Amino acid sequence: MPQTAASYWDIFCTVVDNYGDIGVTWRLARQLANEYQQPVRLWVDDLHSFQRLCPALDPALSEQQIDNVLIGHWNDPFPANWQLGKVVIEAFACELPRSVQQTMQQMEKPPVWLNLEYLTAESWIDDCHGLPSRQHHLTKYFFFPGFSARSGGLLCENNLFAERDRWQQQNNLRQQFCCERDLLPPQENELFVSLFSYENSTLPALLDCWQQSPTPVRCLIPAGRSLNSLRTLLPADVCQAGGRWQQGALTLEVLPMTDQAGYDRLLWSCDFNIVRGEDSFLRAQWAARPFLWHIYPQEADAHLEKLQAFLQRYTQNMHAGLAAAVQRLFIHFNQEQSPELKQTWSELQIFWPEWQKQARHWPQTAFAGGNLASQLVQFVEKQLECCA
């Protein structure tokens, strides 16, 4: 290990379900290591899920280094010979191993302890971001990612927009994209759509809109949960990576899951992206193209408030017609109202150039709180100075 144990940032992640928790922590860990030169250890309980986003990972290893991040398999009991670093991040309120908590309690100079919260556009986080909470003689801080100036900001690599622009400005971008992935060559005026959602009963209705479109539509689906809502419509052999289906104006193709960089390139190459959860939701915004968010459903429809809070910010600079149509699109999709969704899709067509323009400007507006990794580094430095 090139660093002394005391200089490490230790990030703890439990994979609840899906890929969002590991997707966010893996992205943050790499950014801290490669852009802020912080030594990082990422502790993950489920290496098999992690491998889906990071094919270089070997789930059989208890420790490995990838992209300058030390990855540890978070097993019970936690390694006894392990020494705490200078920062401990529990991602999304995962509970730290008991031995880690006990060691922290006994230390004269414990690490800076943070809980990284889920991203939300709701304004209540402004009063909660950075708040301390006493835990016996220790302090835990709550770090809230968000879209407002008083939030912890958003995850975004420093060179991302330059890379995206280079990609999107390439000549024959679509041609090359399709050729490298064994997809059918693009047609003239073809609308490219990516689809990475949860199960949703409106998906057949959307496919129906695209089949009847006056211009060709290509729907690219990374193999996963979206297909569960299309199984009654599609032949079984289509519902797997490599599957292809053509009907009317629509060509549907199923892709294998790739690493996160590959997924960004898919988003950058499409005209419209259907995304979900937390991380793909943000990546679609960074792609600077129109998108649709399938929010992670919560009990008692708590997620609908979160959705409204985002829509309010996202549509604030749009003219009234576009704003209303985008809001209806997101709401009808998330409330699974197929006839209304179809109607809204057709109404949206006249606003398309305006939405494209807005989507290009949106990343600058979204960044009111700055870059999350840089905010975290500053926050930690401040706490370390206070305790020095």
Ligand SMILES: Cc1cn([C@H]2C[C@H](O)[C@@H](COP(=O)(O)OP(=O)(O)O[C@H]3O[C@@H](C)[C@H](O)[C@@H](O)[C@H]3O)O2)c(=O)[nH]c1=O
């Ligand atoms: C389709 C695809 C996705 N990905 C990545 C992008 C993201 O990092 C990750 C998907 O994460 P999300 O978009 O957040 O959606 P998700 O539904 O997988 O994760 C969710 O998990 C729940 C437990 C959380 O509570 C939710 O907030 C949410 O984060 O997968 C790839 O790397 N390659 C791919 O081919």
